[in-house]
Amino acid sequence: MNIPNPTYHRILDAAQDLIQVRGFNAFSYNDLSRTVGIKTASIHYYFPRKDELGEALTRRYREQFNLVLTEISEQYPDAPSRIERYMEQFLATLGEDGKICLCGMLAADYETLPENVRTEIRTFFTENEAWLAAVLEQGRAEGVFVFETKARDTARAFLSTLQGAMLTARIFDDKDRLRVAAASWRKAVLGTANKVGKENSSAT
Amino acid sequence: MNIPNPTYHRILDAAQDLIQVRGFNAFSYNDLSRTVGIKTASIHYYFPRKDELGEALTRRYREQFNLVLTEISEQYPDAPSRIERYMEQFLATLGEDGKICLCGMLAADYETLPENVRTEIRTFFTENEAWLAAVLEQGRAEGVFVFETKARDTARAFLSTLQGAMLTARIFDDKDRLRVAAASWRKAVLGTANKVGKENSSAT
DNA sequence: TTTAACCTACCTACTTGTAAATAGATAATG
């Protein structure tokens, strides 16, 4: 199997969709079989065991997410825009029906997952927190953000807010809950210097 | 079956433990059977279908949580202490090995759940948000909290932060992540008027 | 003619759920 094999990625795509909606323990090779259009045995050909699928998927997600982070850093020089775009990335996920962040979902399933998948999930959070902390620190240096705690801790709190808000936004079928949580956070945690900009509230 | 039947509640207790750790789709009547010490058929005697178990459990959790909220309101008159105690309630849950908030977990499983359970979960969040909003508003009126957004939105954002922080605190096996996320809010959202007190940071 | 990609057929274990039987306690009746 050469790695850019289309089927390989179609399986991962299908698995990602299912997990982001239903979680790791509520989808089966049978589900994949139907959406991808090949038999379950063929899926085992690519991913012999379910946890190998989980590992490959989480790694791909993490790597793709890092690409997005790099892209944001390249396209948006100022810290507030970077935070704004970061939030919108999650908002876009929420836009796809009933989906939340893959790693947010897997964080909930964490105790049932094999160690190789767990490691990937932790890495996802660590990397995201590091990127966010850097942006927050940048904003503080530029005088545009004001917060007292360590940038690392503020970054963690912000990511937690987004992950939690995705959950509640979904159960209330109200994307504004994510937007508003992020806005609430900016106004408060990122303090006085509120130059975040045009307040795109296409509210409910 | 008279309702305060001990077995009835032992089943709910076991189910709650399992769900808070593993989620709704990763536990079975067989698991319950082993921990409660009766056969699966006997569990069906109390809860004919799994979603009836889910509904009864979520309702009980919600009602017990409301009792705690009332108790906090009775024992702590000032808003900052109430917020503090509220946070500590989640911290206590996290203290029980690998557990997160039942309704936080079920929010992740939401798309796979029957409507009767979904309704209970939404009610849990609505009730908690209302209680928090009232406390925040109280604090603002007393001049001890400072925040710009609507109390309702701030309450939602805060609860999202706690739920999200429980997830990350668990995967990193670091309860301080929850403490610190909450502290981040206090310092900022609860703004300038930072009289919350002794800063219990038994940090990592 | 080897090999990548896929299939059929199958296995074992586990899932939720039902039906019928049973043991023990409680109550009713002669």
Next chain:
DNA sequence: CATTATCTATTTACAAGTAGGTAGGTTAAA
């Protein structure tokens, strides 16, 4: 008081479906 009936909690036995996974075969292209 002895017996009969009733009720509650539980069991055994089983059904029907699904889970993850394996063995071995087919096909088409390099």
